Amino acid sequence: MLEVSGLACVRGDRKLFSDLSFSLAAGELLHLHGHNGSGKTTLMRTLCGLIKESDGEIRWNGESIHRLGEEYTQDVVYIGHKNGIKDDLTGVENLRVCSALDGYPIKERQAWDALEKMGLRGHEDLPSRVLSQGQKRRVALARLLVNQSKLWILDEPFTALDVAAVDFLQSIIRTHIEAGGMVILTTHQEVNITKEQVKELQLGWKEAGHV
């Protein structure tokens, strides 16, 4: 259970948002909306604990996330604009290292399987450097398959993915939610995920026409 109350964030001398409150229970998805530069990325990084909030509080199961420290990060996966994978390692190596650092070490077999599921068959053994944009993203997203964290924070996970991969990712997200996980998500693309438990949050201006 993630509770946010009175959250405010300042970047440079710009107040991005303030007095933001919401909560997210097991089995819920939060879809963040907002125009470019409205502060979606900033909010997500704040929720992870990467950026210190200027005001307000974020609680996980009733405790402040800063007090919880590593107990909280054990429960969170964050995939941001940057893939966080090493160009010189192969997909398999990347996945194994990432998940070991996430606290969920896996066998080589499992890594191969996860990458195959992500549609990287035949590319598992190439250094990530030579992969295409979308293939790199897939390697990063494969972490979701081998991770047992409760809360997924995904910043525009669908960028660079082709239609098939978008569909697959949506299905993973759906499964995670149905199993009682939580997801916070932002995307500028149209997505269809079970509408029932989706909460929406709008940052910045409401009018869609305003660029």
Added chain:
Amino acid sequence: MLEVSGLACVRGDRKLFSDLSFSLAAGELLHLHGHNGSGKTTLMRTLCGLIKESDGEIRWNGESIHRLGEEYTQDVVYIGHKNGIKDDLTGVENLRVCSALDGYPIKERQAWDALEKMGLRGHEDLPSRVLSQGQKRRVALARLLVNQSKLWILDEPFTALDVAAVDFLQSIIRTHIEAGGMVILTTHQEVNITKEQVKELQLGWKEAGHV
């Protein structure tokens, strides 16, 4: 008039495509399709002359692009996965430098106008470092507004853009085509650009379901 005949490209030991032939006349848009890693980026870079083709020929107004050299590049704008803007320069400075190197130097006033059109009002004077992902992309795309090149080659130009910006970019592309320009484009998102002159080209497998 861009003519491609018998084009083949090899990356590593993988043949991405071969015997590819098409042509593009004034006022036409070519929409490249293909799953992640099918070679769209590679094709576009080859068309720019950045990658040497392994086989086949690319002709611009009847002449080989390698023979034409700078005469050809004068007619081309390429915007790839990387934005090609400098993190330490402001939007205005970036735009002015880029367009001067493109061979279309502009006044500071024009740069401000172009950025305002791209919806960066109030951010023109920030170093690009602090801009959000979508705002950086907008700065890169602003080049299209101040450039008189014939052929635009855009590799997933819509990534990271919000709905308003996507709409605006589509309208720019439409205008360019209507004015007799040519566009080569790839995107995994749904786009609606005047259907009349759109050519489609599929790289890799046809089956949409295959990841």
Added chain:
Amino acid sequence: MFNAFRTLVGRDLLLAMRRRSDLFTTLFFFVIVVSLFPLGIGPELNTLRLIAPGVFWVAALLASMLALERLFAIDYEDGALEQMLLAPQPLFVLVLAKVTAHWLVTGLPLVLMAPLLGLQYDMANDALLAMVISLLLGTPALSLIGAIGAALTLGLRGGGVLVSLLVLPLYIPVLIFGSGSVEATASGLGGQGHLLMLGAILILSLLFAPLAASAALRISAE
């Protein structure tokens, strides 16, 4: 926790192997600096023997300082650092892992190479020994102290100089004791005192540097 430490050291060593020559950058730099001097100064052995401890230690210090820039920068750029910050392990363990790998890749080869190069300068055996021991104690301390500076300047404009400016004041004692120990040994005074000081510096920095560097990383990653 130990598992994460091992994974990270393993990853960084693997990465160093992949970009094979990363292994050699620092070493090569050290070798160049040390070997260019005879070219620039002339080949008299007396002069060379006189300046050898200074040249070696300055070269080691510079090599170590230059390698710092890459300690966290690549992880910062490709987003792996964010993931480290979000790992369910105490950050200082991960920092210690990164520094360990960094030293194994940049510091150790240099220590092993030093005696060979020392012959070029006609150094005596006991001076060579003192040199190796002093480098063995000193270079890890340099890496540890440097990590703080590298973490503080992450992503800043002109990180390069800044890191040197921040780190240099803390490096100079190591330089003085390091070259001092070799000189003292060469001149027959015995370098134990200096070496003890180096050891003390190493232990202190082992205790405090990882903590300080991880605090700095949290600040810089905002």
Added chain:
Amino acid sequence: MFNAFRTLVGRDLLLAMRRRSDLFTTLFFFVIVVSLFPLGIGPELNTLRLIAPGVFWVAALLASMLALERLFAIDYEDGALEQMLLAPQPLFVLVLAKVTAHWLVTGLPLVLMAPLLGLQYDMANDALLAMVISLLLGTPALSLIGAIGAALTLGLRGGGVLVSLLVLPLYIPVLIFGSGSVEATASGLGGQGHLLMLGAILILSLLFAPLAASAALRISAE
């Protein structure tokens, strides 16, 4: 064409100003190398005067070599290099612009700083003059030659060492004539011969290096 040259030089200088300390990286490195030696070697002025030309030229060479890595690397990473390759100007003009800006930022300050540091080593006036002239002729040549190496190793694993390896053999003549000219002047033999050779190297590299570097860039950007 000249317009593009000016724009590019202007942009790179502006960037250097923005990351204010980029301006100082190389300079600061040079100053550190030159000043650390007395700390490591000891303060006797006779020794110092003896090794001064060597120290200065080795420091200049290292500083210039280290700065190379960034010559094209940043443009390569953020995609600006692709755009340069697609600009409707002959590429060698743009390369020359980049090298010019690079020298203005990294080479010139070093030349200007040298006489001040020379005092620390108690150098004579004519030796100082020879030093400045030799650096003025030598450092642009180093930047030009280095550009070829930097272009060739772009985006390769471990570009750092590789660039040093490629470039060093070409640098050594510059080092020998450069420090030779200072030594010859200091010992009263007159350094004109050496300086003439340096001038010849500079002219040759002005003619050929931009062409070679732009060919290398096209290969590396594939």
Added chain:
Amino acid sequence: MSVAEFFDMGGYALYVWGSFGVTALFMVIEPIMLRGHRRAVLQRISRIVRMKAEEKV
């Protein structure tokens, strides 16, 4: 002790006055520069405040 003798400082004039002089110089310049800085800051802020006030009207 004559004035000249005083300023000669027993032959150490350069050193004594070099030290005291530079110290005095810094301790005078620093407050002056601070004053200038404070003035500049105040000017900038009052301009912003005025602009904001006009915007509201």
Added chain:
Amino acid sequence: MNARLLNWFKFSSPATFYPLAGRLVPIFTLIAVALIGVGLYMSFFVAPTDYKQGEGYRIIFVHVPAAWMSMFIYLIMAFWAGLGLVFNTRLSGMMTRALAPTGAIFAFLALWTGAFWGKPMWGTWWVWDARLTSELILLFLYLGYLALQGAIDDTRRADRAGALLVLVGVINIPIIYYSVQWWNTLHQGATISMDNGSKMGVTMLWTMLIMALGFWAYTIAVALVRVRSIILEREADTTWVSELAEVRR
């Protein structure tokens, strides 16, 4: 949290500190001028000529206070830095920032006057002696701090990063202070120590103390003025700043 701590937090809010600092500045300026005036008079007209060093020794009256101040200021910065990291008060970052330039100036002055003393006494401007070197390092620490501050745009990050750096560098202070005892070097040992009394004449000691106190007052005054500017800059868009008399003018 007890009442005293709360009180302290209230005091450390920029809005309350700004006017308080404003009232303190003239007081400390006055003290500084008076003490330094007296100190100067004593150093030139009261203190006797040294039998060994002649008039040259009078440099001691700026050299030693400057050297002391350069170390003290760093310690105070470290104090504020620690406070800032622990309690996250905004004022502490500003105080650290406000003290640094003055500290750098005193470190420079200690080096400068030392060099001007060394030339007649030791026959050279500079030797690589332990105390001299460590004072030079101290200057570098100040410059490093200032450079780091200059390189970071975000003030919050700048404060925290600077605080960390200051705390790391603080180890250098005991090294400078005890360097003369740990390694026998060219430089004078500490003349003022608790156990064996003073080796210098009482007048000289008093003069040095008065000058040092004057430098203290000067430092406080200057730091307060600077912190006021910093507060204004950082709080520019708050209402209390826009309602200040000096802003509305």
